[in-house]
Amino acid sequence: MKPARFDYHQVRTAAEAVSVLAQSGGEAKVLAGGQSLVPAMNFRLARPEVLVDINRVAELDRLTDEGEILRVGSMVRHAAFERPVDDGPLGRLLSMAARHVGHLPIRIRGTFGGSLAHADPAAEWCVIARLLDAEMVAAGPGGDRRIPASEFFHTVFTTALEPDELLIEARLPKPSPSAKVGFKQFSRRAGDFALTMAAAVVEVRGGEIAEARIALGGVSDRPVRAPGAEEMLRGRPLPPSSSSSSSSYTAFADAAEHASGEVETIGDIHGSARYRRDLIRVLTRRALEQAAAQ
Amino acid sequence: MTEPIDLTLDVNGRSYQVRVEPRRTLADTLRDDCGLTGTHLGCEHGVCGACTVLADGLPVRSCLMFAVQCEGMELRTVEGLAEDGRLHPMQQAFWENHGLQCGFCTPGFLMLAVGYLEQHPDPDEEELRAVLSSNLCRCTGYQNILKAVRQAAADMRR
Amino acid sequence: MTPWVGRPILRFEDPPLLTGEGAFVADLTRGSSFLRFVRSPVPHGRIVSIEAPGGITVFTAADLAGVRPLRPLLHRADYRPVEQPILAGDTVRFVGEPIAMVAAPSPEEAEDHAEQVFVDIEPIDHVTSAADALLPDAPPVHRHVSDNVVVDARFDTGGVDEAFDAAEAVVEFDLRSRRQNAMPLEARGSVASYDRRTGRVTLAASVQSPHVVRTAIADLIGMPESDLRVVVPDVGGAFGQKFCLAVEDAAAVWAARRLRTAVSWVEDRRENLMSSFHSRDHHYRVRGAFGPDGRLLAVDADLLCNVGAYSCYPVTCGVEPLMALAELPGPYDFRNYRVRSRGVVTNTCPMAPYRGVSRPVITLAMERLMDKGAARFGLEPDEVRRRNLIRSFPYRSAAGLVYDEGSYLESLERTVEAVGLADFRERQDAAAARGRCIGVGFSVFSERTGYGTEAFAARSMDITPGYETVDLAMDPSGNVEARLGASPHGQGLETTLAQLIGDELGVDPATVRIVHGDTDRTPYGWGTFASRSLVIAGGAVKLASGLLREKLAGIAAAEMEAAPEDIVIREGRACVSGTDAGIDLSDLARIAYHASHRLEAGMTPGLAARATYDPSGTFSNACHAAVVEVDLETGGVEVKRFVVVEDAGVLINPMIVDGQLHGGVTQGIAQALYEEIVYDEGGNILTTSLLDFLPPTMTEIPEFEIHHLETVSEATITGAKGLGEGGAIGAPAAIINAVSDALRPYGVEVDEMPATPARLRSLLRKHERKYA
Incomplete structure (x- = not known):
């Protein structure tokens, strides 16, 4: 389990990275935190001829609060989100999710952008990006372009990024300050990739759900939304806070049931497609209940 | 370049000149080129944590970093824990609490726990269990590792 | 003073393991050639050809033609032996089976070279579950075992049908236990070093039973056992997986002899999960x-x-x-x-x-x-x-086993x-x-x-383990050393045996050296498995300690002109019971080795005892x-x-x-x-x-x-x-x-x-x- 040979380039700027990528004729890989890429290289499942190491690109290791948008540089490490990076619901949501990203040593090295570009369908940041309709900013030889989350994730380990493009940041739209957020996942062991995860943002106006967003991870080849379930929740009253899980309030359970039916699921050795439907049902409901209880 | 590269690594406060291919991981470099075989390899894909070392004070998987990335970092391995022949409080606590049997996972657990406690001297129980779940042990059933780290946390605060 | 036995003293094994000074097999590979096995990608197939580019060192079954296949035996009519070649010859039988072996100057290059070995395999129908293997049209895994049944044992006390007929309630169910891997955190591995001067090979291997490994490999290769020394460094867990012979270890010894150098094999986790037991x-x-x-x-x-x-x-x-x-x-x-x-x-x-x-x-x-x-x-x-x-003992079970209390x-x-x-x-x-x-x-x-x-013999094993022998000696400086064939790997046996010796010989366990895991330095034994070492090696230690104590008492009695039965040995001294007279054990040791003319007639010089225990x-x-x-x-x-x-x-x-x-x-x-x-x-x-x-x-x-x-x-x-x-x-x-x-x-x-x-x-x- 030793990697195949590669050419190594350590770059200092994003522009330099893009230029090396452009010269490498599609055979280069970007090395960010390396917590997914290096295992794949050790197994020789990934064997890039060129590795472009962006760990010393200071401009990418930056969080920028633009009021409506939080810009997350690609090299911001997972661990940076363990304590809320902002006082609002976004900080809470990112913090809830960050605690599920691997284990501490993985969070210390692994990066937000690396996770998005790797596009594991069970990766927390991919689900969050899909949940918030984030935009990914890619730098290429022709300049920068923005890619909405709905178009970014193509399939397992495959994104809209071209081989000569570098993901430089994700732009996360902030939910309103009064929004409620929930994040639940189920994994076999602590720190494992989730078999399924559900993230929810609930915008509330006048005691009613003005908008609900539900994103699911680990269920198919990419992070997905549950639009039907989201629609069912619009205009529904919030449950009384003391009884968010009481049986008299069925809106969350109904939406969760709907979500488990509307999303395509796939199976693997840890659980069948059918089992993942079970998990979507329970985790979606629990994420909504968690949000409502805030 | 795929050709071997000359590097200077700072490990346990000592400077090591090594010549390695870019593909050589930090773990292999520490073990084979620096002769520091206390850092162990249990899976080489970042799950077991036997290879955990401290990079600039933080616990990382040395099987998931390349040595060429580590110039200029302060690296610490299990060989750097004891000072002047005196065991580090974490080593002492593992000994006193029977926190090891075969000893293969031990260096990784020691570095994980030391790295974490240096940043968070007074962790709560839930947090500590979560952090210590980063590494695998096949012998002890973890209970004595948890006891040892609790004791060391108290000793390190003194 | 409180006996050592029963006290939770800290382990003597721990300090090196805590400081990174433990030595596991992978820590011993410096200067060796690195072996890498080319393994079967298919579950069952006939090997048509094996091709490799020039410039790499590769060995196949053809090179190992003189090496016998492994053929473990039970002498029972209901057991059918099967053969396993060290490297697959014409047939592969599971995904991960070794087919070829390359040797290279670094582990990275060994993997590079192994990738360049091309094996053409013609697939054969395969079977992975026991139930499928029993179906009438199942492909035979070994040609001579057409029904795939290699063990078919029956036992019947009689009276079963009558009991079911008379039963108030009958419970019937299917039970499944899915396949596991013992998964020691340290995977398997070995370093085989050829000594050009003597022609011997020293195999440092992560195993549980060095003597058995030596016997197995010497038999397979056809070399005198004394030409092979097996040493066991620190072992990172085993749990049974390192008890049975790894064919890779045999291949490593063969390669060391062929290449007249040192070669190492460090199993990686993927190999361990795929092709270790x-x-x-x-x-x-x-x-x-x-x-x-x-x-x-x-x-x-x-x-x-x-x-x-x-x-x-x-x-x-x-x-x-x-x-x-x-x-x-x-x-x-x-x-x-x-x-x-x-x-x-x-x-x-x-x-x-x-x-x-x-x-x-x-x-x-x-x-x-x-x-x-x-x-x-x-x-x-x-x-x-x-x-x-069961309530009364000894109890003989329906299967005939006798349970002690x-x-x-x-x-x-x-x-x-x-x-x-x-x-x-x-x-x-x-x-x-x-x-x-x-x-x-x-x-x-x-x-x-x-x-x-006796218990192992009841299984009709060709190789019948059981006893353990301990060589115990006090050196001229008065320190005790025990050499044993048991081979602990995390169980703390160096500490517990020292506690037993401490009580028997009146010495501080911290001063006792336990030598294990080296066929050159220890008596033939069976290693550590089956919850046996403390009982059997511990028993042998106790017996040998008793012999040594007798000799010490004899020397002390002669020196102090007392009766041997009046000598009490404790805390490093032999004393005459009920008196102040006493003599340090280290002084007795000097006499035993350096003033043997003072020993009583018939007493041999030195302080050594050997005992075997076989309960x-x-x-x-x-x-x-x-x-x-x-x-x-x-x-x-x-x-x-x-x-x-x-x-x-x-x-x-x-x-x-x-x-x-x-x-x-x-x-x-x-x-x-x-x-x-x-x-x-x-x-x-x-x-x-x-x-x-x-x-x-x-x-x-x-x-x-x-x-x-x-x-x-x-x-x-x-x-x-x-x-x-x-x-x-x-x-x-x-x-x-x-x-x-x-x-x-x-x-x-x-x-x-x-x-x-x-x-x-x-x-x-x-x-x-x-x-x-």
Whole structure:
């Protein structure tokens, strides 16, 4: 389990990275935190001829609060989100999710952008990006372009990024300050990739759900939304806070049931497609209940 | 370049000149080129944590970093824990609490726990269990590792 | 002064392991050539050709033509031997089987070169499950075993059909234990160094039994055993996986001789999960007949063990099916027993012993039977066991095994008390009212330990292990050294044996050196496995210490003009009882070596003694209880409590004992809930990383509550019984029974492990459909 040979380039700027990528004729890989890429290289499942190491690109290791948008540089490490990076619901949501990203040593090295570009369908940041309709900013030889989350994730380990493009940041739209957020996942062991995860943002106006967003991870080849379930929740009253899980309030359970039916699921050795439907049902409901209880 | 590269690594406060291919991981470099075989390899894909070392004070998987990335970092391995022949409080606590049997996972657990406690001297129980779940042990059933780290946390605060 | 035995002294093994100064096999590879094996990508096929580019060093079966295949033997009519070549010759039989071997200057290049070896294989139909292998049209894994059955053992006391006819209740069920890997954190590996001066090879290997490895490899290669030295450095866990011969180790010795240099093989995790030994892939059909009082009258069982593609050396693939047959009755008193136990070959990685061998599965079978029986009679789990546990000793089981005295009933009572069963039922009802689902499970079992040659001979093994020999010497400076064939790897034997010697010879255990893991320096022995080392090597240590003590007393008596029987040896001195007269042991040692003219006539110079111990064996016993909570919606199981009441006789070092129980129980929880090796329809193994094969972390493991009973065994001279495997034997049944108890209101019976969330959900869905 030793990697195949590669050419190594350590770059200092994003522009330099893009230029090396452009010269490498599609055979280069970007090395960010390396917590997914290096295992794949050790197994020789990934064997890039060129590795472009962006760990010393200071401009990418930056969080920028633009009021409506939080810009997350690609090299911001997972661990940076363990304590809320902002006082609002976004900080809470990112913090809830960050605690599920691997284990501490993985969070210390692994990066937000690396996770998005790797596009594991069970990766927390991919689900969050899909949940918030984030935009990914890619730098290429022709300049920068923005890619909405709905178009970014193509399939397992495959994104809209071209081989000569570098993901430089994700732009996360902030939910309103009064929004409620929930994040639940189920994994076999602590720190494992989730078999399924559900993230929810609930915008509330006048005691009613003005908008609900539900994103699911680990269920198919990419992070997905549950639009039907989201629609069912619009205009529904919030449950009384003391009884968010009481049986008299069925809106969350109904939406969760709907979500488990509307999303395509796939199976693997840890659980069948059918089992993942079970998990979507329970985790979606629990994420909504968690949000409502805030 | 795929050709071997000359590097200077700072490990346990000592400077090591090594010549390695870019593909050589930090773990292999520490073990084979620096002769520091206390850092162990249990899976080489970042799950077991036997290879955990401290990079600039933080616990990382040395099987998931390349040595060429580590110039200029302060690296610490299990060989750097004891000072002047005196065991580090974490080593002492593992000994006193029977926190090891075969000893293969031990260096990784020691570095994980030391790295974490240096940043968070007074962790709560839930947090500590979560952090210590980063590494695998096949012998002890973890209970004595948890006891040892609790004791060391108290000793390190003194 | 307080005896050393019984004290939880800190381990002498630990300081180097804590400081990074331990030396494991992979730490010894400097300067060697690195071996890499080219392994089969298909489960079954004929090798058409093997091609490699020039400039790389590669060896195939053709190069190893002079090396004999491994052919482990049992001398029984119901066993059919199969042959395993060191490198596959014309046929490959499992994914991961070694086909060729390359040698290169670095591990990275070894992998580069191995990738360049092209093997053309013509696939043959394959079979991966035991049930499929028994089908009439199943492809034979070995041509001469057309039905794929290599072990077919039967046992019948008679009276079974009559008992079933007369039964008040008959319980019948299928039980599945999915395949496991012992998964020591350090995978296997070896460094073979050729000495050009002597022509000898020194093999440093991560193994459990250096002498057996030496015998095996010398026989295969056809070299004198004395030309091979096997040393065992620090071993990063083994759990049985490093007991049976790794063909790769034999290949390494061959390569060292061919290349006249040092070569190393460091197994990586993928190889370990794919092609190191697997275990416990069992499928049972169990029937039990109960009388009107809930007493078990008879057991009728059909046991299938998937043993993989080959038979392991030296114990053979009979080890799982034959142990299952002999020990299924466990600690229960019934007279009518009929069993058929088969070992079936398939195109999967070979099976070998793993901590507990078959007993985690047979214990699960008996404990499920007890709980199912209890449900039929409306009894609590403790009551049905109370009515059926053995009570008088020695007890001869239905299978003919003789159990020495144990505390089966008492361990149950103590466990029930610790759990607080009556209170638990109230909490369980209260939890159910809040929509939460908790359950309790019990498991009572016997652990056969410390058995010697006679017991192994009953299995008709070609190679019959059993005894251990210890060479004990006091050097001229008065320090004691013991050399033994047992080969510990994490069990703390250097500490516990030193404690025994400390008491016997009146020396501080810290000054005692224990030498093991080196065939040049230790007497022939069998290594460390089967919960035997403390009992057998410990017994030999005690015997040898007694001989040495006698000699010391003799010298002291002569020096002080006293009778030998009046000499008391303690705290480093030999004293005349009831007087102030005494002499330091170190002075006696000087006399023994350097002033031997002062020894009495007939006494040989020096201070050395050799003793062999070969006991008939003893049974430890224990009761485990688990409390679990099941999340009905996810199928997830949380272990909330785990109680162990263990009886291993005299505890030499209670700290080490508890550590063994913690580790064993953890592996049992892992088997019950987490770990499973999976093959797909195409015969490919899908679990080749630790993201797919799931040893639990600290989060999944509860704190343990351990209590001890002490039935002093007369079957061993130290009074100690082995207990290395007990934790792993009892825990799966306690967990699975607890999960079943939790799910009883939902009509769910769990008879398969691991009880994964997906499996539990699948069982619960059937219930939900029924009540929808």
